[in-house]
Amino acid sequence: MIDRWDQEDDARRIRSRPRTIGEYFAAEQPLLVPLPEEPFETGRLSTPRVDRYSQICVRMNRYSVPVRLIGRTVRVMLHASELVVYDGREEVARHERLIARGAARLELDHYLEALVRKPGALPGATALDQARAAGRFTPIHDAWWQAAVKAHGEREGTRALIEVLLLSRHLPREHLITGLAAALKSGALTADAVALEARKAADAEPEEPAQPVAPGSPPGIAPLPAAIRARLPPDNRPLPSVAHYDQLLRLRRSDRPIP
Known part of the structure; x- marks a missing residue:
């Protein structure tokens, strides 16, 4: 819906300016800085302690974590629709977020x-x-x-x-x-x-058919899907060469240093 509004707004002129919003943006777009590679984290971070029932309390609701974490402090990232629990860098639990208070979501595993x-x-x-x-x-x-x-x-x-x-x-x-x-x-x-x-x-179960390997690809390495290749930046690096080593061919055996 917001994208549609944005497209409809491209034809609008701001007061008496000579160009439309879309025309100004077309001139500005090549000058924009690329988006960051890492996504922006929008969740709310908390560090609750795991109780003796192997549960944590987040926003008045209780969620289970593996029993090996009893007594430890974990990191919780709370999003709009889910909750993710980390022990250090390892993800140890993921739950659908509870909206009402005083409820519990427990995972049998x-x-x-x-x-x-x-x-x-x-x-x-x-x-x-x-x-x-x-x-x-x-x-x-x-x-x-x-x-x-x-x-x-x-x-x-x-x-x-x-x-x-x-x-x-x-x-x-x-x-x-x-x-x-x-x-x-x-x-x-x-x-x-x-x-x-x-x-x-x-x-x-029948095995999935292997993807065809593009000509020239190294053996055992499947090519990237076309949708992923289309998003990659152009590779302008020169092809690898061993021409620098040709100077070794000009050395006579007598000219080689004795080890």
Whole structure:
């Protein structure tokens, strides 16, 4: 909408000036300084401390972070629609921003290391309820969990499910769900079996066709897409040359220094 207003304003004249706004800008544009390469950060920075529940409080709302950060101070960049948490330079959590006050947004993955030691806390966990509501904990997860509890008991069956959830850090979500369904169908109720079935699903996917290599490109290096090449500045550097080394060819063997 602002771009449209800007274009419509190009034809306007300011009082009695001889040129339009668009004509003045066309003369000024070549003299403008290039935009900075680094984006301007518009978020609000804060440094809360992680409490014993592995949560931080930002603007009267609570957000989870990995349990390994309990007791530490983290950096939080609050944007209009999301919140990003950093431990030093490493991004450790990203949440959709809560608008109302007094709410909590908890990520089940942040608590898995603690839950694997105390699996009995999983059934009543708020993070599990939020994962179900968001569709990240699917009915297939629940069905596999119930079967594992029936086969191994409440504690060991729940621990097996938590080990499966830990696999999501290394396996794509769709492959993991396929592996859960296949393992449930075959009665394989261990995390190792789910990982094996998930890798089978990944191997069964057709590979993407390789991009054609432009003539003259070094082997093993794919060319940049045309859209990216169009945004690059022109390369006016001279081609590399080894002509300076030709002077070595004029030296006779007797003229070479003795090492």
